[in-house]
Structures are given as structure tokens and as C-alpha cells.
Amino acid sequence: MRTFSTPKEMQLFAKQLRKEGKVIGFVPTMGALHEGHLRLIRKARREADIVVVSIFVNPTQFDDPEDFARYPRTFDEDRYKLEMEGVQVLFAPGPDDMYPPGFSTFVEVKGLDRYMEGAYRPGHFRGVTTVVLKLFNIVMPHFAIFGLKDAQQYYIIKRMVEDLNLDLEVVPHETVREKDGLALSSRNRLLSPESRKQATAIYRALKLGKELIFSGERNPWKVKEEMLRFLKEEAPLGEVDYVEIAGVPDLQPVSEIEGKVLLAVAVRFPEARLIDNFILSPDDRLVWNERIN
Amino acid sequence: MRTFSTPKEMQLFAKQLRKEGKVIGFVPTMGALHEGHLRLIRKARREADIVVVSIFVNPTQFDDPEDFARYPRTFDEDRYKLEMEGVQVLFAPGPDDMYPPGFSTFVEVKGLDRYMEGAYRPGHFRGVTTVVLKLFNIVMPHFAIFGLKDAQQYYIIKRMVEDLNLDLEVVPHETVREKDGLALSSRNRLLSPESRKQATAIYRALKLGKELIFSGERNPWKVKEEMLRFLKEEAPLGEVDYVEIAGVPDLQPVSEIEGKVLLAVAVRFPEARLIDNFILSPDDRLVWNERIN
Numbered sequence: 301m302r303t304f305s306t307p308k309e310m311q312l313f314a315k316q317l318r319k320e321g322k323v324i325g326f327v328p329t330m331g332a333l334h335e336g337h338l339r340l341i342r343k344a345r346r347e348a349d350i351v352v353v354s355i356f357v358n359p360t361q362f363d364d365p366e367d368f369a370r371y372p373r374t375f376d377e378d379r380y381k382l383e384m385e386g387v388q389v390l391f392a393p394g395p396d397d398m399y400p401p402g403f404s405t406f407v408e409v410k411g412l413d414r415y416m417e418g419a420y421r422p423g424h425f426r427g428v429t430t431v432v433l434k435l436f437n438i439v440m441p442h443f444a445i446f447g448l449k450d451a452q453q454y455y456i457i458k459r460m461v462e463d464l465n466l467d468l469e470v471v472p473h474e475t476v477r478e479k480d481g482l483a484l485s486s487r488n489r490l491l492s493p494e495s496r497k498q499a500t501a502i503y504r505a506l507k508l509g510k511e512l513i514f515s516g517e518r519n520p521w522k523v524k525e526e527m528l529r530f531l532k533e534e535a536p537l538g539e540v541d542y543v544e545i546a547g548v549p550d551l552q553p554v555s556e557i558e559g560k561v562l563l564a565v566a567v568r569f570p571e572a573r574l575i576d577n578f579i580l581s582p583d584d585r586l587v588w589n590e591r592i593n
Numbered sequence: 594m595r596t597f598s599t600p601k602e603m604q605l606f607a608k609q610l611r612k613e614g615k616v617i618g619f620v621p622t623m624g625a626l627h628e629g630h631l632r633l634i635r636k637a638r639r640e641a642d643i644v645v646v647s648i649f650v651n652p653t654q655f656d657d658p659e660d661f662a663r664y665p666r667t668f669d670e671d672r673y674k675l676e677m678e679g680v681q682v683l684f685a686p687g688p689d690d691m692y693p694p695g696f697s698t699f700v701e702v703k704g705l706d707r708y709m710e711g712a713y714r715p716g717h718f719r720g721v722t723t724v725v726l727k728l729f730n731i732v733m734p735h736f737a738i739f740g741l742k743d744a745q746q747y748y749i750i751k752r753m754v755e756d757l758n759l760d761l762e763v764v765p766h767e768t769v770r771e772k773d774g775l776a777l778s779s780r781n782r783l784l785s786p787e788s789r790k791q792a793t794a795i796y797r798a799l800k801l802g803k804e805l806i807f808s809g810e811r812n813p814w815k816v817k818e819e820m821l822r823f824l825k826e827e828a829p830l831g832e833v834d835y836v837e838i839a840g841v842p843d844l845q846p847v848s849e850i851e852g853k854v855l856l857a858v859a860v861r862f863p864e865a866r867l868i869d870n871f872i873l874s875p876d877d878r879l880v881w882n883e884r885i886n
Contacts, residue, residue: 307758311758311760315760402752402843403756404702404703404704404705404752404756405700405701405702405703405722405752405753405756405757406700406701406703407698407699407700407757408698408699408701409697409698410697410698410699411697412697429698433757434756434757434758437757437758437759437760438758440760459695459697459698460698463696463697463698463727464698464700464726464727464730465600465604465727465730465731466730467604467608467730467733550695
């Protein structure tokens with residue numbers, strides 16, 4: 301596995317690959333790799349000639365310095381996993397490589413960042429879009445894969461790519477779950493056994509919301525209230541940041557459930573803040589991200 | 594001359610050119626082409642295999658709707674001039690091609706946009722950086738040329754390109770002037786004969802500032818005051834927006850003149866707002882943008 305730590309070297313190599321007509325697939329990560337990441341990587345492996353994975357714990361997307369400090373870092377283990385998956389290129393820059401002195405440029409996707417994570421983590425998406433745009437320019441991929449656990453992030457990045465006329469495809473990948481439904485996340489390993497047990501309530505709340513909607517409830521407040529009540533009862537260690545139902549792809553809270561909607565939850569446990577979502581199309585009785593796979 | 598009006602077609606053609614190994618030089622404009630633009634184009638012609646010129650009067654960079662309405666549009670004449678220069682590709686999109694419904698993404702270069710044009714034209718540079726980034730992604734140039742009459746714009750775009758790891762060179766081109774020193778601008782044709790006469794005071798004020806600095810004055814307020822007094826006397830039809838002395842390339846006003854500085858002026862005449870600047874390196878007695886060429 302070729303490993304690069306500076307943008308210049310990575311970009312030079314990417315240009316060479318492009319010259320040779322290679323299809324570059326890209327999976328950006330913050331490391332602490334789990335099965336969810338590996339699924340994205342396997343998908344990229346099937347569709348690209350060369351898979352580039354980046355590992356960069358991006359300081360500018362953490363609104364909470366404690367969260368940044370606590371974020372798991374398992375670089376040697378990550379490298380080993382990537383080798384095992386046959387990843388050809390690892391891009392692992394340091395903060396100073398990505399943000400040299402004088403750095404001043406920021407990208408924002410307005411409106412889509414207003415609710416849910418955008419409301420509870422000020423500056424988070426600005427950090428995400430800016431670093432992802434940089435990574436796209438450095439890695440020069442033909443496509444990049446993003447996990448749908450971060451559904452708002454996916455829609456925001458898709459919008460950015462379209463708005464800025466970037467010549468690449470943004471590919472979503474369904475959320476990967478534990479057997480009990482908990483969405484895989486690098487932060488799960490921080491949970492105490494008790495929090496870990498209660499964390500399954502998030503998945504069960506989403507299922508409850510889905511069932512209400514599929515049985516005909518179109519009033520978002522009723523659904524959100526039921527889910528909130530459920531979460532308070534089943535996950536007393538957690539503080540609910542939000543239960544939201546937003547339109548897709550504009551991500552604005554809806555006053556009536558119709559078309560395609562994002563049903564999203566964020567809960568703060570003492571050790572880590574967790575998020576999860578289902579994407580629903582009630583008229584077609586379709587649901588994304590529910591499967592335990 | 595190949596002409597494209599949609600980003601998709603332009604980008605497809607640019608990709609083809611890149612595949613063929615052609616060097617693409619790019620000159621973005623808002624049309625109403627004058628000798629200043631043509632000099633940039635000639636430079637691009639000398640250094641590129643294929644020169645792409647864009648004509649797009651970008652609504653998002655006008656803080657003043659009247660200025661946008663009044664901005665000269667001379668498309669047929671522009672096309673003719675480009676043909677005469679041997680330009681191979683014209684990209685001339687409409688506003689809806691560049692900003693389709695739902696457009697939400699904005700790029701900002703913070704700090705560098707705080708003074709001078711950034712202070713007097715709120716939102717202007719956000720409009721500029723966003724559209725220029727889009728144009729770069731669509732046209733895929735190896736280099737792009739910007740006139741130094743808009744010096745702040747040049748430094749901001751250069752910063753953006755570096756910060757976002759864009760793989761292209763931002764090339765400056767010295768300001769082109771009339772025989773009496775007035776910097777060429779598409780807005781000059783809007784001036785009344787009386788305003789046109791008084792507008793030369795801008796160039797003469799910059800020369801006065803330069804002479805003061807070169808004769809040892811290091812106090813920016815003294816230099817600015819002398820220039821302001823001169824402008825008020827020599828251009829009574831004009832309202833001075835600012836006379837500023839800022840460091841290069843950080844564009845922050847200096848409290849002592851040293852190193853490389855930008856000496857910049859903006860004056861509002863009844864028919865049009867004009868800007869001009871010299872870039873000075875007093876210790877080396879160097880000046881850019883003064884030449885009448």
C-alpha cells in the first residue's frame with residue numbers, strides 16, 4: 301500500500317493514475333476503522349482500479365474540543381485492515397499539511413446545514429465540506445463513497461459537488477449495523493457497557509417511527525413525540541439532542557410527512573454522542589438504512 | 594471559435610482536451626472586453642495550446658443591483674474581438690446554467706476580504722470566489738490569468754487556489770492604462786466627459802502616494818491623507834470610498850509602511866465606481882501597475 305502524507309505527493313500520484321486511465325475510487329475516513337468503513341472500501345474495490353482511503357481526524361469539523369481529544373485513534377490497526385482489504389493507496393496527512401499557516405478558505409452549503417447536526421454542532425458542516433473539497437482536489441477521484449449513517453453529510457456533500465461542478469460521483473452506502481441494530485460508529489467503542497445496552501434504543505425508536513408512519517400517521521410532531529417518549533424510557537442515560545423528520549434532499553423539517561423523508565435521531569450518552577437515521581418513502585413503503593446486514 | 598453555454602458541455606470538452614494532453618489557458622471575464630482583457634488573452638495565447646475565455650456577468654458578485662443593471666453588455670462585439678485574437682473556446686453560460694434552482698454552496702476567503710472592496714461591497718468576494726471556483730472546475734485550466742487592477746481579487750483567488758489544493762496556476766497581469774493613466778475598465782465607458790477627465794486623478798493620486806513613500810514617508814495615515822486631499826481637489830465629482838495601504842499578501846491595513854504593500858483607491862463617480870492600485874516594495878524602490886503600456 302502506497303502511503304502519502306502531503307497533499308502535493310498525493311496529488312502528483314493521483315495525476316499520474318489519471319494519465320494512465322485508471323479509475324480512482326475514494327473513501328475518506330477519520331480512521332478508527334470498523335466494518336462500516338470496510339464495506340465502503342469493498343464497494344470501492346469492486347468498482348475502481350485504484351482505491352484511495354484517507355485517514356484524517358479533521359480538527360475543523362469538531363465543535364467540541366473534548367470530542368476531538370477523545371476521538372479514537374488506531375492508526376496501526378487501521379493500516380493493517382486497509383492492507384488486508386487490498387487498498388492500494390493511503391493518504392494520511394497531518395493537520396499542518398491540510399491547514400498550513402495563513403489558511404483562510406471555507407466552503408458552506410447554506411440551508412441544508414440549518415437543522416439536525418448543523419444546529420447542534422455549529423461549524424461542523426463547514427469543516428466537513430471544506431476538508432472534503434480539499435480531499436477531492438488532492439485525490440482526484442472518479443467517485444467517492446459516503447456512509448448513510450451521516451445522511452445529512454451525504455446530502456450536503458452531494459449538493460456541494462453539484463453546485464461547484466465537480467467532476468465526480470458521490471456514492472451513498474447503506475448504514476451497517478450490529479446484530480442488535482446499533483449503527484456502527486467509531487464512537488461506539490467509547491460507550492460504557494450500560495450505555496452500549498441502552499444505545500440500541502435509537503434503532504428501536506427509528507423502527508417505532510417507521511411503523512407509525514407506515515401505518516398512516518402523517519403528522520411529524522406525533523411521530524417525533526412518540527419516539528422521544530420511547531427514547532427517554534429506554535435510554536435514560538442518554539440526552540436526546542433531537543428527533544427530526546426532514547424532507548429529502550432539502551433537509552428542511554416537514555409539517556406533513558410526504559414524499560421522501562429523513563427520520564433522524566441524535567442522543568448524547570455520557571461517553572459519546574450517537575446519531576442514526578432511516579430514510580423513508582412512505583407512499584412506496586420503502587425504507588433505507590434499516591437493514592441489519 | 595467553439596462556443597459553449599452549459600457547464601456540462603464545456604466540462605466535457607475540457608476533459609477531452611486534457612486527455613489529448615493540451616495545455617488549457619483560461620481568462621474569465623464579464624464581457625465588455627477592452628484592451629486590458631485582450632492583453633490577458635494574448636498572454637494566455639502565448640503560453641497555452643487552447644485558450645478558453647468565459648463571459649459571464651455574475652449576478653452574485655454585484656452588491657448593488659443598479660450596478661448590475663448598468664454593467665455594459667456587448668456580446669456580439671466581444672465575440673468578434675475573441676475571434677480576432679484566435680481564442681479557441683468561448684464559455685458563455687446564463688445565470689440559470691450557473692445557478693440552477695436549489696443552488697446553496699458558497700466559498701469564502703476570510704480575512705483577506707475584510708477591507709477595501711470587501712468592506713465597501715458586502716458579499717462581493719463571496720460571489721467572486723464561488724463563481725471562479727465553479728469556472729475552474731468547469732474549464733479545468735492549467736493556468737488562469739487575472740488583471741491586477743483587481744489586486745484584492747487576485748490575492749483572494751490565489752489564496753483560495755492554494756487553500757483548496759486546486760491543481761492550477763493563478764497568473765497575474767499588470768494593469769493596462771490609457772495614455773493619461775486611467776486604468777482600463779469596462780465601467781469607464783459609462784463615465785460622462787467631465788467624470789472621465791477627473792478620473793485621471795486616481796492615477797495621479799497613486800503616483801503622489803508612491804512618491805511620498807519612496808521619499809521616505811513610512812506613516813500610512815500621512816500618505817493616505819495627502820492622497821485623499823488630492824482626490825477631493827482634483828476629482829470633485831467623485832466620492833472617495835477609500836484610500837488604503839495594506840500588506841501583501843495578507844491585505845490587512847498596515848500601521849507602518851514596510852515590505853510589500855498595496856496602495857489602493859476606490860472612487861464613486863456619478864456614473865460608475867472606479868478602483869485602481871499600485872503594488873509597492875519601497876525598500877527595493879519597486880512598483881507594479883504604474884506603467885502606461
